[in-house]
Amino acid sequence: MAEKKPENPINNGKNGKPSGGFSLTWFYIAIATALIFTIFYDDSAPMKEVQYSDLQEYIKDGYIDKIVVVTNTNHAEVSLVDDSTVIYNVLGAADVKKYSKKPQIQSQIPSPEKLDDFVASVTEKSGRKIDIKYEERKDYASTFLWTFGPILVFIAIWIIMSRRMTGGGGIFSVGRSKAQIIEKGNKMNVTFKDVAGLSEAKQEVQEIVEFLKNPKKYTDLGGKIPKGALLVGPPGTGKTLLAKAVAGEANVPFFSLSGSDFVEMFVGVGASRVRDLFRQAKDKSPCIIFIDEIDAVGRARGKNPAFNANDERENTLNQLLTEMDGFGTNSGIIVLAATNRADILDKALLRAGRFDRQISVDLPDVHERKEIFEVHLRPIKYAEDLDIDLLAKQTPGFSGADIANVCNEAALIAARRDKKVVDRQDFTDAVDRIIGGLEKKNKITTAEEKRAIAVHEAGHASVSWLLEYANPLVKVTIVPRGKALGAAWYLPEERQLTTTEQMLDEMCALLGGRAAEQVVLGRISTGALNDLERATKMAYSMVVYYGMSEKLKNISYFDSTQQDYSFTKPYSDKTSEIIDNEIKSIVQTQFDRAVKIITDNKERHGELASILVEKEVIYADDVERIFGARPWKTRMDEITAKQ
Numbered sequence: 032m033a034e035k036k037p038e039n040p041i042n043n044g045k046n047g048k049p050s051g052g053f054s055l056t057w058f059y060i061a062i063a064t065a066l067i068f069t070i071f072y073d074d075s076a077p078m079k080e081v082q083y084s085d086l087q088e089y090i091k092d093g094y095i096d097k098i099v100v101v102t103n104t105n106h107a108e109v110s111l112v113d114d115s116t117v118i119y120n121v122l123g124a125a126d127v128k129k130y131s132k133k134p135q136i137q138s139q140i141p142s143p144e145k146l147d148d149f150v151a152s153v154t155e156k157s158g159r160k161i162d163i164k165y166e167e168r169k170d171y172a173s174t175f176l177w178t179f180g181p182i183l184v185f186i187a188i189w190i191i192m193s194r195r196m197t198g199g200g201g202i203f204s205v206g207r208s209k210a211q212i213i214e215k216g217n218k219m220n221v222t223f224k225d226v227a228g229l230s231e232a233k234q235e236v237q238e239i240v241e242f243l244k245n246p247k248k249y250t251d252l253g254g255k256i257p258k259g260a261l262l263v264g265p266p267g268t269g270k271t272l273l274a275k276a277v278a279g280e281a282n283v284p285f286f287s288l289s290g291s292d293f294v295e296m297f298v299g300v301g302a303s304r305v306r307d308l309f310r311q312a313k314d315k316s317p318c319i320i321f322i323d324e325i326d327a328v329g330r331a332r333g334k335n336p337a338f339n340a341n342d343e344r345e346n347t348l349n350q351l352l353t354e355m356d357g358f359g360t361n362s363g364i365i366v367l368a369a370t371n372r373a374d375i376l377d378k379a380l381l382r383a384g385r386f387d388r389q390i391s392v393d394l395p396d397v398h399e400r401k402e403i404f405e406v407h408l409r410p411i412k413y414a415e416d417l418d419i420d421l422l423a424k425q426t427p428g429f430s431g432a433d434i435a436n437v438c439n440e441a442a443l444i445a446a447r448r449d450k451k452v453v454d455r456q457d458f459t460d461a462v463d464r465i466i467g468g469l470e471k472k473n474k475i476t477t478a479e480e481k482r483a484i485a486v487h488e489a490g491h492a493s494v495s496w497l498l499e500y501a502n503p504l505v506k507v508t509i510v511p512r513g514k515a516l517g518a519a520w521y522l523p524e525e526r527q528l529t530t531t532e533q534m535l536d537e538m539c540a541l542l543g544g545r546a547a548e549q550v551v552l553g554r555i556s557t558g559a560l561n562d563l564e565r566a567t568k569m570a571y572s573m574v575v576y577y578g579m580s581e582k583l584k585n586i587s588y589f590d591s592t593q594q595d596y597s598f599t600k601p602y603s604d605k606t607s608e609i610i611d612n613e614i615k616s617i618v619q620t621q622f623d624r625a626v627k628i629i630t631d632n633k634e635r636h637g638e639l640a641s642i643l644v645e646k647e648v649i650y651a652d653d654v655e656r657i658f659g660a661r662p663w664k665t666r667m668d669e670i671t672a673k674q
């Protein structure tokens with residue numbers, strides 16, 4: 032997809048200056064060259080350096096004609112008398128040519144006074160006069176360098192640092208918006224056809240598309256269109272996709288950026304970026320601004336000024352609010368924002384006239400998953416007998432992004448197996464891989480460990496098979512995957528409400544693994560950590576949130592606002608004790624129940640465990656063969672019938 036960066040007025044030639052003309056860089060280079068030239072260029076003739084004692088000798092011997100003393104550097108430049116023997120003596124035969132110009136030699140002197148005294152004494156003794164002159168020479172280049180050098184170095188460092196921090200734009204562009212703009216002409220190719228499911232959300236945004244296409248229809252009637260809509264939902268459910276589809280359908284420019292793009296280490300930058308973004312958007316209106324992860328800037332502003340650590344974020348948010356109020360309803364800018372945490376957003380953002388529409392983009396249900404599969408199967412060559420319904424059923428809780436990932440992964444797996452088309456097995460493996468991580472077939476497990484894992488997993492399978500409300504089993508494996516050593520895979524019912532019985536049965540099935548270890552092996556292991564954690568959390572939520580326990584019936588300590596970050600609990604110590612006891616008693620009861628189920632079905636469980644050790648993976652059919660069909664009608668029956 033062709034995406035265009037926002038234009039930079041410094042470089043884009045729009046400011047009337049042809050590129051390649053006067054530029055600051057050339058100016059800097061010229062100054063630097065001039066400086067270097069003045070420092071190193073020396074037009075004086077070369078002179079031979081001699082010791083002061085030698086110079087004294089030469090003066091005594093009458094070799095010297097003239098001395099120029101540079102007083103500020105204690106330096107003497109000395110011309111020899113025009114006598115070839117003297118010149119040969121002093122300079123040496125080889126260097127006569129080299130030092131042919133006057134003055135021929137130079138020397139560092141202790142001080143002008145000392146030299147003067149010495150010359151005077153020689154003159155007195157010999158009567159020979161020597162011409163001495165005194166000069167003060169200023170070294171402008173080095174003076175300049177010493178004065179301004181450090182400043183220049185600092186400026187250079189500052190420029191380099193600011194360029195680094197602002198990604199090459201220089202310090203002056205730090206306040207510019209970082210939005211990516213997808214222009215109208217650029218075929219974005221995303222339309223509502225590419226967004227599967229999400230029918231309600233699509234319906235909601237349809238109105239926005241209509242407005243962008245034909246604003247007059249609404250404004251003529253005096254209607255106002257919402258300025259913004261907030262897409263709320265878990266990651267990967269297609270929020271960005273939906274926003275792109277809106278822009279694609281309406282055929283308007285689309286500014287896309289993330290909430291964190293406003294954040295920079297300089298104070299005031301966020302606000303200035305917001306201003307810049309809206310300025311650019313106004314130029315291109317009608318258009319859509321899409322801010323992903325708006326919670327990065329839109330989090331509720333602190334109430335307690337003492338804890339206001341992030342003033343900068345608040346300034347950015349304030350600017351955003353102002354801009355959203357500022358542009359007239361008819362200016363045709365629509366702000367779409369996405370977040371998966373609408374609850375922590377500032378109330379001011381959500382009030383009417385700003386993001387007054389909240390569109391919830393939820394995880395897809397089984398029908399929607401089928402549609403999403405169909406969208407992502409379009410480019411894939413798959414086997415004709417691929418059952419898309421079954422795929423949709425096997426992927427509960429998957430988001431659109433997960434499904435896209437499954438399709439891609441399946442294609443890769445099939446390619447690895449040198450297949451011509453992607454078939455059911457590839458898709459099943461891809462799903463397994465995405466849920467459980469990579470298979471680690473060569474993870475070292477001893478025969479004893481393998482048996483313990485098989486007993487544990489068979490425990491889950493047996494208990495869940497024999498409980499009415501436990502989730503239907505899909506398969507049990509003892510092939511290590513990711514961090515897990517083995518796993519029982521279920522097909523969770525997609526239900527909106529969960530009853531006490533369902534929770535208890537699920538908990539019992541979770542504890543079935545450890546119960547089997549205890550009953551069959553007579554010792555327990557650390558393998559049940561994850562099960563225990565989940566079972567305990569479930570028991571906790573039953574007691575504390577859902578009011579499902581005997582002693583704390585119909586009481587919930589759940590705080591949906593989650594704004595109270597206090598460290599105190601909303602109940603007394605006595606109640607904490609009751610909560611603890613209730614949790615313990617629930618978990619214990621379910622564990623005892625699991626132990627009883629395993630004890631009563633010890634043989635059948637043993638058979639299952641043995642098959643598992645042998646085959647490593649068993650499916651619901653194998654379990655059914657041993658335990659008989661479940662008397663309860665579940666969706667699983669439908670699925671096994673299809674398999």
Ligand code: ADP
Binds near residue numbers: 269431435
């Ligand atoms: P979000 O912004 O909600 O985190 P994205 O919109 O970026 O998620 O979705 C990521 C990818 O998942 C999309 O590029 C698309 O391939 C796929 N996807 C998600 N939801 C859907 C959907 N409803 N229909 C088709 N593809 C989807």
